[in-house]
Each structure stands twice: as structure tokens, then as C-alpha cells.
Amino acid sequence: MPEMTMREAIARSLREGLDGDSRVFLMGEDVGAYDGAYAVTRGFLADYGPERIRDTPIAESVLVGSAVGAAMAGLKPIVEIMTINFSLLAMDQIVNNAAKLRYMSNGQFSVPIVIRTVTGGGGQLGATHSQSFEGWFASVPGLKVAVPSTPYDALGLLRSALKDDNPIIYAEHAMLYGMRGEVPDEWYEVPFGQAAIRRPGSDVTIVAYSGTVRIALEAAETMASSKGREAEVIDMRTLRPLDLDTVIESVKKTNRAVVVEEAWSVGGFGAEIASAIQAQAFDHLDGPVARVGSLDVPVPYAQNLEAAVLPSSQRVVQAIEDTFGL
Amino acid sequence: MKVAPKLEKTQAVDYYSQMLLIRRFEEASARLYMQGKIKGFLHLYIGEEAIAVGSISTLSEQDYVITHYRDHGHALARGMDPKVIMAELFGKATGSSGGKGGSMHLFDASRNFMGGYAIVGGQLPIAVGLALAAKYRREDRTVLCFFGDGAVNEGEFHESMNLASVWQLPVIFMLENNLYGMGSYVERTHAGGKDIYHVADAYKIPAAQVDGMDVLAVREATEEALKRVRTGSGPVFIEAMTYRFRGHSMADPVAYRESSELDQWRKEDPIEKFKVVALREEFVTDDELQGIEAGVQATVEAAIRFAEESPEPELDTLHDNVYA
Structure with missing residues (x-):
């Protein structure tokens, strides 16, 4: 292709x-x-x-x-x-x-x-x-x-x-x-409101979109190679309409979820997704829904400071370990 | 008040009837608001009727009209049915937006009445876009965009004036300068003082100031503007000097201005002034005036009856038209 x-x-x-x-x-x-x-x-x-x-x-x-x-x-x-x-x-x-x-x-x-x-x-x-x-x-x-x-x-x-x-x-x-x-030459469309499973897994669901999909996939690699755990990575593709069905299905299978976004966690859209998971899959959860987003400061200029503020695969792996002990 | 040479009897009757309809419709609205039948914000146009009637009367059907939240007068002058407007004010299913818009958000696509906009200045960029569409499709359409003196200090006003001029778009910027942005006198808020039309110079937009209490003066200024705009030479700016006889909204106790100022402006009442001219020039007789008054009253009463008798919107319409 x-x-x-x-x-x-x-x-x-x-x-x-x-x-x-x-x-x-x-x-x-x-x-x-x-x-x-x-x-x-x-x-x-x-x-x-x-x-x-x-x-x-x-x-x-x-x-x-x-x-x-x-x-x-x-x-x-x-x-x-x-x-x-x-x-x-x-x-x-x-x-x-x-x-x-x-x-x-x-x-x-x-x-x-x-x-x-x-x-x-x-x-x-x-x-x-x-x-x-x-x-x-x-x-x-x-x-x-x-x-x-x-x-x-x-x-x-x-x-x-x-x-x-x-x-x-x-x-x-x-x-x-x-x-x-x-990208195929043949015509196709991606409909709004249809999330994609980027990597299948059974141990934890990582929900991501836009720039954080790459981070989620890196974290999943790390989970697999260093811990022998399989993370399922879901790319939301659109935030409105929001395909919660795909997320809930996954969480019912993995019993664990972490939502990763680049916006500030405080008041971030990830809270909406986390809330929906807890409302619709509460009985399936082995722990609270974890969240990873930007730290609660403006994004600084210096390379090391900026890197510390934005979400990273290390922080995703850490959140999974802290929340679920994986 | 001068009389334009072209004025015909039917036009004189028409202008008088329309201004009177706006006046009586809004007086009734104010009463109904006090009775609790109309809720939310209600901004009355009383005192400013000559501007809507004088300018909109010059337009063709294909032209666009867009305005601010003090929009009943423009809607009526554009020919919207008083019944559906009143029903909208009542929040009824038969209203122009099925009860979802309210007083500040009247729309009528069938008349190219593109709406009342309730964030000050928000309609100006849209007016530019309507004009852009007309030019893009090479259509002979003009956009008549109303706004108040309060909007002139918004960034959206300046962005819109600039782009309309840069792209030479067919917009008439119709400033209704009633001297107060809510409760703030124009000279306390606008660095250029109360004669705002000078601001158009900065954007190379031809501008004129006109007596907004004189329906014929407004008509004449708009006709002149239309001639220029229709040649494709870009926008025109008109400042119509006027005064609202009521508060900013029904919630306004009007503590910020002297009653003597209102008394002075009441002598300029656009309906009374035009009545004198129409009688003097023998466009109407006293009997005909009485007939017009009775007809207008009947129209307003029918609108109120229609609104009263109409059902509330069904709850299952709540989610309709969020998306196409």
C-alpha cells in the first residue's frame, strides 16, 4: 500500500x-x-x-x-x-x-x-x-x-x-x-464516532487520541517487553460524537483503564471518558480509572521542563503500575 | 423633514403602517412581559422604527438582512408574520424557531432574514460572509447589517469593516446610534465621540450620517448606498442618529439619563413626525390614519391571540436540530 x-x-x-x-x-x-x-x-x-x-x-x-x-x-x-x-x-x-x-x-x-x-x-x-x-x-x-x-x-x-x-x-x-x-489509493471514508483499536490486549485499556496515541502505543510496547502485560490501545478518532461503546467493550475485557490526553488533566476531556467508564462498566473495574494528562502548569519553553509537563509513555506505564500494580 | 420627490401615496401609507405596527407590537410585548407571559430578555426598539422601515423598504427579496438582539422591528419590517414572532416571544411551538430562539433570536430563511444576534457585534462577521458568498457566486445581492453604537468598540466590528473593505464586499453597515451602550453614554466609551461615522475613514469605506428619526432620510441614504454597493465598489457605512425611548431591556430602570433628554427626543418621534408630513402632503387623511391604527391594533391582537392559544413545544423536540 x-x-x-x-x-x-x-x-x-x-x-x-x-x-x-x-x-x-x-x-x-x-x-x-x-x-x-x-x-x-x-x-x-x-x-x-x-x-x-x-x-x-x-x-x-x-x-x-x-x-x-x-x-x-x-x-x-x-x-x-x-x-x-x-x-x-x-x-x-x-x-x-x-x-x-x-x-x-x-x-x-x-x-x-x-x-x-x-x-x-x-x-x-x-x-x-x-x-x-x-x-x-x-x-x-x-x-x-x-x-x-x-x-x-x-x-x-x-x-x-x-x-x-x-x-x-x-x-x-x-x-x-x-x-x-x-493510505490506499481506493476511496474510503472514516466515519465520525467510530473509535479504532490500535493494538489488542487483555490486561489494561489505554484510551488516547491525536498526539497521545503514539504515546499509548509506546507504553503498550514497554508493558509487553518489560512486564509481559498486554495493553489494548484505543484511538478515539473523534471526541464528538464519542464512541464510548468501543471503550466500554474493551474495559469489560481488560477490567482496567487509563485515559491519556495532552490537555491539562484538570477539567480535561479525559475526565468525561473516565466518568463514562465508571458509570457504564463499574462492576467490571478492578480499580479506579487512571488518567494521564499535562501537569497543572502552563507549558514551559525549556526542553526538559516541557517534556516533564506533557504526557509521556513513561508516565502512562507509571500510572498503570501505581493504580493497578501491573 | 424633507419629502423625497419620488414618494408615492402607497409608500407613505406603507411606511407609516409598518412603523406603527412595530410600535404597537412592542407596546403590547412590554405589557405582556409585565404580566409574565413573555420572559427572558426583551429589548424594545421603540423610538428607532424609522431606521428599520426606511432602510429595509429599499431592499430586494434576494438581499440579506442581519441584525442584533433588538430585532423585532427589523423582523417586522422584513415582512415576518407578527403571529410567529409573538408566538416565539411566548416560547410557543408555533414561533419562528419553535420556541427555541426567543426574542433575541428571530430568523426567517424564506425572507433572507438571517437572524438576530445576542452577543454584541457577533453578526458583523457573518454579514461579511453572506456578502462574500454573494460575490463568490456573482449574485446581485446586498447585505444590510444593523448594529448599535455599543458594537463599534468590539474587535469584531473592526475586523469586519476591514475585511469587507479589503475584499470589496457588498455590505451596508447600518449603525443605529442611540447614544447608549446599555447604560453607558457613547462619549464615555468611544474615543471618537458620538459622531461615530468618521471611524469608517480608517477603512476607506464611504460613510454618511443621517437623521435616524426621519424615515425618508434613512430611505434616501440607503438608496444611495445601494447604488454604490451594487456597482461592486465595496461596502458603505451609514450612521443613523436615534434614541430608544425605553430602557436597554425591560430590566433597565434607566437611572443613567435625565428624563429631560428623553422629553427632548420624544419631540423627534419618527411616527409622529412622519404623520405630520403625510398629512401635510396629503398622502393620508385623518380617516385613513384611524383606519391604519385600527388595522394595526387588530393585527397585534390577532398575534397575541395566536400566541396565547398556541401549544408549548413538545419535549420530544428538545434534541431536534442540534445537528443537521
Whole structure:
């Protein structure tokens, strides 16, 4: 099967969207002449022209809000917010307008927009450029949230997003753009709300998404090689809708669960998943649901400090040992 | 008040009737609010009717109208059925949003009435997007976007003015300057003072200030703006000077302004002023005015009856339309 990077997979899906539907256009800060801050849209301006590849001012609120308006009028905008940290400047448009217009108008209007944005830390970009807010958006009814961790999913989820008539937050992890993976030539889609079991196991379930899937798989390797324990790794793929069935099924088998996210544990989305496990599989649990997330501080700049704050496979292994004695 | 040369009798009757409908509809809403039949926030447009009627009357069906939370006047001027608006205020199943929107969130897709927005300034970026869609599809549509003086200090206002101008989009930015952002006088909150239209210069958007208590002046300014916008030369900014005769919302005791100021502005009542002109120019007779009043009253009473008699929304509609 052919391989490509996450960046190439996303670009391929964007091109498919542009090629297949004249209502689709791209908008964002430096998506055109600059080729995109993370080079996802390299060459797009030359191929599609300035009407469909639109460089905007650095003005996130009107960037998202104008996409909402264009969507209400029947177009299908794809917006790039350069990083999820900047989405805070567009919160009014995302949360108060995009998420609610269909409900408040009782179905008279829909807001079919895809908001692509870049999440996560690990690049020593400091406290304001290393955050993971996808969980915040996942708590808002009316939004859908995709958090791909492989090139295959990046393409398949974006294909589904482009067919969806709802506002979608599509969070790309900054450290995964260069990741290579198999992507078939044949058409496929990855539906929202369907988690994937990345590694089967019987001793403990590790729930992860986006950048933490890689960490979970490393932890599972360590569990297997140094402790002879088999961890089952579940990649949520989307946070809203949330496929709890796959998680509960797994926990019923392993009787142990740890939820790993890159956001701060305090108030993090992992708490929602942990709560659901305890509510729906309480009798199957051999211990409390463990959690691993970022430590309760802003993300620092220095390499060693940043590494200490973000979740790691060592911390996952440690949490499993501390909680379950494995 | 000047009379525009093109004014015809039917238009005069129309403007007067619409302004009176807004006034009586809202007076009734205020009573119903005091009776506890309308809940939540209720922001009245009383005193500002000339702006909605004068400007919206110039539009075509395909044009978009978008506004803020003080939206009953714009909705009525755009032709929304008073019954479904009143039912929405009552939170009834027959309301424009089935009772899910409320006073601040009126919508009518069939009239390109794109909604009332309750976060100050939040509708401005959407107006830009509606205009972008029109330009992208090469459609002859203009967006008429209402906002108040309070919105001018929001970042969203400046982002929207800038992008509409950079991309030369067909938007009429219609500022309803009623001098108070909730309880704060405009000169205490806006560095440029109360004549806000100068702010448009920074974005190279042509701007005009107009008497917002004069329905014909508003109509004329909007017609001028439409001519320019329809040539594809980008947005236009209109500042309509006005005054709300009631508080910011029904919860507002109006302690921040002198009653003498209100008395002064009441002399500019847009309905009374237009009535004088319409009589003087013989567009209407006293008898006809009485007939209009009776017709408007009947319409409002029918709307209230409809709202009273309509059922509450079914609980099983609760989850409808969260997603498409």
C-alpha cells in the first residue's frame, strides 16, 4: 500500500474537496501566498487561484464568522486557524454562532464549515503556542470534533467532514505532520464516532487520541517487553460524537483503564471518558480509572521542563503500575 | 423633514403602517412581559422604527438582512408574520424557531432574514460572509447589517469593516446610534465621540450620517448606498442618529439619563413626525390614519391571540436540530 505523510494526506483531501465541489473554498491566515504556516496548502494558490484560496488578515473572529455567513448562504468553507491557541480569538463565532445557529433557527439554517486547526505541544513553542483545546470544543453541543492520529484517518475523517452539514473542528497535531503511514489509493471514508483499536490486549485499556496515541502505543510496547502485560490501545478518532461503546467493550475485557490526553488533566476531556467508564462498566473495574494528562502548569519553553509537563509513555506505564500494580 | 420627490401615496401609507405596527407590537410585548407571559430578555426598539422601515423598504427579496438582539422591528419590517414572532416571544411551538430562539433570536430563511444576534457585534462577521458568498457566486445581492453604537468598540466590528473593505464586499453597515451602550453614554466609551461615522475613514469605506428619526432620510441614504454597493465598489457605512425611548431591556430602570433628554427626543418621534408630513402632503387623511391604527391594533391582537392559544413545544423536540 502506498505511504504518505499526515500533511500529504490532509492536502489530498482538501484538493478532493476543491476539485469536486465549487462551493468549497479555503480561507485562512497565510494559506495562499505563504503556502500555509505548516505547509499543508503548498501550491494551492497556483492551482486554484485567489478566489478559492483566500488569504485573510490576522483576524480570527471575522475569519471564522465570515465562513459561518458564507455557509449559511449555501457555500462550504474550509477555514484554517493557524493554531488552536488562536481559536480563542474566534470563540464567539465558533461557540455562539457556528454551534447554535441551526438550533436557534429551528433548522432554518445550517453551518457546514470545516475549521482546520493545529493542536498540541512538543515543539518548545512556549506557554501560548502549545495548548490542546479540542476538548473544550467537544463539550459544546452543535459542534463535531475530529482528532486524527494517522495519515489514513486524517484523509478519511476529512472526507467525512466535507460531506457533513455541521460545523466541524478538525484538530491536526503539530508533531504529527511528518508522520508516514499507509493510505490506499481506493476511496474510503472514516466515519465520525467510530473509535479504532490500535493494538489488542487483555490486561489494561489505554484510551488516547491525536498526539497521545503514539504515546499509548509506546507504553503498550514497554508493558509487553518489560512486564509481559498486554495493553489494548484505543484511538478515539473523534471526541464528538464519542464512541464510548468501543471503550466500554474493551474495559469489560481488560477490567482496567487509563485515559491519556495532552490537555491539562484538570477539567480535561479525559475526565468525561473516565466518568463514562465508571458509570457504564463499574462492576467490571478492578480499580479506579487512571488518567494521564499535562501537569497543572502552563507549558514551559525549556526542553526538559516541557517534556516533564506533557504526557509521556513513561508516565502512562507509571500510572498503570501505581493504580493497578501491573 | 424633507419629502423625497419620488414618494408615492402607497409608500407613505406603507411606511407609516409598518412603523406603527412595530410600535404597537412592542407596546403590547412590554405589557405582556409585565404580566409574565413573555420572559427572558426583551429589548424594545421603540423610538428607532424609522431606521428599520426606511432602510429595509429599499431592499430586494434576494438581499440579506442581519441584525442584533433588538430585532423585532427589523423582523417586522422584513415582512415576518407578527403571529410567529409573538408566538416565539411566548416560547410557543408555533414561533419562528419553535420556541427555541426567543426574542433575541428571530430568523426567517424564506425572507433572507438571517437572524438576530445576542452577543454584541457577533453578526458583523457573518454579514461579511453572506456578502462574500454573494460575490463568490456573482449574485446581485446586498447585505444590510444593523448594529448599535455599543458594537463599534468590539474587535469584531473592526475586523469586519476591514475585511469587507479589503475584499470589496457588498455590505451596508447600518449603525443605529442611540447614544447608549446599555447604560453607558457613547462619549464615555468611544474615543471618537458620538459622531461615530468618521471611524469608517480608517477603512476607506464611504460613510454618511443621517437623521435616524426621519424615515425618508434613512430611505434616501440607503438608496444611495445601494447604488454604490451594487456597482461592486465595496461596502458603505451609514450612521443613523436615534434614541430608544425605553430602557436597554425591560430590566433597565434607566437611572443613567435625565428624563429631560428623553422629553427632548420624544419631540423627534419618527411616527409622529412622519404623520405630520403625510398629512401635510396629503398622502393620508385623518380617516385613513384611524383606519391604519385600527388595522394595526387588530393585527397585534390577532398575534397575541395566536400566541396565547398556541401549544408549548413538545419535549420530544428538545434534541431536534442540534445537528443537521
